[in-house]
Structure formats: C-alpha cells, structure tokens
Amino acid sequence: MSEIAVDHLVGLNAGRVEARTLTEALAIDHRVLLRAAIPDAAAELTEAVETAQSLGILKRMAAIGAALHQHLPVEARDALAVRPSDTVRGWMCFAIAADTTLDAETLLLAIQPFADDPRFTVREWVWMAVRPRLTSDLPGSIELLIPWTREESANLRRFASESLRPRGVWASHIAALKQNPAIGEPLLEPLRSDPSRYVQDSVANWINDAAKTNPEWARELCERWRVESPTAATTRITARALRSLK
Template sequence: MTTRKGARTIAAIPPSILDQLNKGEIESANLNEWLAINQKQLLETVLTQYNRKTYLQDILTDISNLKKQTVTTINEAIGVGLLTQSYIHNDTALFDLLSQHPSDTVRCWAVFFVGKDEATVAEKLERMKVFAADRHFGVRELSWLAIRPDITENLETTITLLTPWTRSDNEYIRRFASESIRPRGVWCKHIEALKETPELALPILEPLKADTSKYVRDSVGNWLNDASKTRPEFVVSLCKKWEKENNSKETAYILKKARRSILK
C-alpha cells in the first residue's frame, strides 16, 4: 500500500494521486485529499470491480435527493444505499469486501452497515470496534458518528459498555470511548443529557485523566470544554480534584484544554 505524508491543498494534489484516490487504489493522506475524493466515481469503480454495477443507479438517485451534499452526507447515503442493496440482493459478502478495502473512503461506507443495521447498541459497539481502531482518521471519525444516535438513545447502557474500552492498549479504542459521547460532538447532534448532567460520564473520563496518548488527551480536554459551556462549576470542581490527585504533565495538558472557555 502506498502511503504519503504532509499537507497539501486540494489544488496542489497531483492528478496522478487524485486518480488513484478516485479508483480506490490508495488511502487519503490528509483531510484535503479526503475531501477531494469523487465518491460517485469511486463508487462506480468499486461496484464494477465487484461485479455489482446494478446497485449503482439507485444509490446515485439517493445522493441526488440529498438536501445537502457534503462529504459526510454523501458518505452516509452511499453506505446506507449499499446496505439496502445487500438486503435486496441477499448479498452477504458485500460488507466484508467493503470493510477490507484499501480505500479509507470505501471502509467508511462499511461503517454504516453497522451504524444503520437493526441491532442492539451492545452488538453495534462490538462490531464497530474494528472501525474504531482503523488506521485511518476518517474511518475512526465516522465509526462514532454512525452510531451516535444509538449512543444517545441508550446513554447509560453505552457508558457502561464503553467503560472497559478506556483500559484498552489501543489508543484509538480509548479515544472512541471519550469522543463518541462528547456533549457537543463535532458534526453531530448534541447529547442534552450530558450537557446537563456530565457526571454520568465520569466512569469513562476518570480512567483517561492522565492518558499517555495525546490523541486521547485532546478528546478528554475537548469533552470537558464542551461540558463547561453548560456546567462550568462541574468542570472547575473536577479540574481541581484532578490537579490534587495527579500532578503529571499529561493531566495538566487536559486541564488546560478543559478550562479554555472558562478562562476566556
């Protein structure tokens, strides 16, 4: 697999790289590349490759009917459309083909097979774990976005289920536990219960208060900053408690991010 590092503007992406991205031959290396991918072109390429081009037109119609076409709404429309086609055609192999594809965008489509399928939140979380631990940032982000409605509807159960994830050796899994329940998560509906009662999330936040991973610490700091906008006294009190319990640089990093709105 080809990997590339370094930031590029969309205009600066070499045509040869963009062509490989649109053919699903390589992963996007950064957000600019991720946003530049022509998902409709990629979809046609993938369905042709897998001898499933008959699925294409219905999904393109779904995309054209979207009120707002963004990278995430198109991604979800394709994922849900592919899930629907798998039902119609009893295509039990499609999920595995998508979830193991070299393209991160294609694996994102597979995320919605889990997020939009009919199952309990426990079953969805178990199936979603492989995507939560994916090597690509885009797949990891959509893994929690796709299951966010289930999390919100089953909040206390989800917190109980995710608490053991905070002890995982994998930083991506630990980060999912925090990021998926942020009160004011990015690009998604807020969780009102956690805006008003952030104490509910302490079983997840406490084990992560001195996490060794910056990726996790950023999530925890942002979580508390979210909470500070509706419950500043909770965040102030928790930060004081954590300062007394742990004087590590890791905890200090989280507390600085947590209090940034309060100290403005």
C-alpha cells in the same frame, strides 16, 4: 482541493490510495469510487450513491452506508472492510450502523476493528456512524464503553471518549450531557492521566464541550483531578479542557 495532485485524486477516486488529509477525503467523487469498488453494483445502489453525492459529507456517508446495507449482499459488504480506500472502509462503518437489528453491544463489537483502523479518517467516520445509536440509550452505552477505556490500543480508548462528546464535530449535540456532564464521568475518570496525547486531546475536548454550558462542573472536575492525579498527563488535559474559560 484544487491543490490536490491530479494523479493522487485519480487514485483516491479509484480506491487505490488513502486520504492523507480531510480536504482529500472531501474531494472524492463517491460515484466514481463506487464504480471502482463495486463494478457490478445494483442499479438501486448506483442511484442511491448518485443522489447522496449532492449531500453534505456526513449525510452522504450515512446515505451510502444505508444503501450498501440495503442493496449489497453481506459477503460483498464484508469484502469492503479490507479495501485499500479509507473512504470505502468508512462506508462500511455506516453500513454496519444502518443495521437496526444489532443491539448496542453487538454493534460495538462489529465496529471495533474500524475504531482501531490505522487511518485517522476511518476512526473519525466510525464514531460519527454509531453516535446516533449510542445516544439513543446513553446510560447503557456508557456502561458498554467503560471497558474500552482500559483497552491497550489508544485508538479504542479514544473512541470511548470521542464517540459521546457533548458537542462533537460534525455531529448532533447530546443535550443530556450538555445539561448534566457528570453522566459522562465514568468514561472520563479512567482516562484522566492517559499516556497518549491522542486520548488526552479527546478527553480535554470532551470537557471543553461541556464547559460551554456547564463551566462550574468543568472547573470543579479539573481542580479535583489536579489534586488527585498530579501527573503531567492530567496537567495537560486540564489545561486544554479549560482553554475556553476565562
């Protein structure tokens, strides 16, 4: 973090520029960013962000999102969705996820623009924001995400896979998928020869996650794919998927 240029860090904290790396995203002082993004923030919101700053990054984002949902009017929250700061747009992902009145289908529709955001950081925040809600009804969520595997945007196809990885990154594990990864096959099958490397890597990582607790399933799936789909994309996915197995 000490290597981040001072003027760029000032821009990040002022909400004028986007994070170029994960390190830059982690360096942001959310208290300063809040003052820049919402100068007239209510005292309750300011206090919540002050407390959240000391938390780990994922808990921090979730706490700020919940505070925005609770203490900021809807029209003011909506304006944050188009701010230049990718961190502010990330806050919005968690603010939407904090709205427990939304059913899973409505929630996914609401966060879809963030899942297709041009900035990678927002695309990461959004799946982490909604993952707890999606895992609360795994069969239903998988059914809702199947159409996403057919989206034109590689970002949306990748969300369908990444959001329900058995282990994920910075996220709680999904015990049901670790024990029985076949449950997730309806999301993986349509992506087994996806032309996008961004999607390929997610599918491979999904299988690699599952291989740590169910290696035979991973081997059998990859062998079947190699036979049924002898494409360069499938070959790349299966090779990366089994990288942790001897």
